[in-house]
Amino acid sequence: xxxxxxxxxxxxxxxxxxxxxxxxxxxxxxxxxxxxxxxxxxxxxxxxxxxxxxxxxxxxxxxxxxxxxxxxxxxxxxxxxxx
Numbered sequence: 001x002x003x004x005x006x007x008x009x010x011x012x013x014x015x016x017x018x019x020x021x022x023x024x025x026x027x028x029x030x031x032x033x034x035x036x037x038x039x040x041x042x043x044x045x046x047x048x049x050x051x052x053x054x055x056x057x058x059x060x061x062x063x064x065x066x067x068x069x070x071x072x073x074x075x076x077x078x079x080x081x082x083x
């Protein structure tokens with residue numbers, strides 16, 4: 001998905017993991033994905049560079065659909081759809 005499509009998604013829950021380092025953002029995402037229903041969208045905010053690799057790999061492993069990343073000034077917004 002492109003940035004415009006990602007910005008227009010209906011996000012069910014946002015996890016703000018900015019300021020935490022690996023594995024903090026991934027652990028926060030794992031916890032939050034357990035709180036939403038299948039097919040709903042989770043947004044993860046992270047300032048840790050490793051998160052841009054960790055979340056897509058975890059989504060692949062867990063069959064969640066990784067939708068994409070929007071780069072902001074000092075952090076990334078990552079979007080996934082729960083399997």
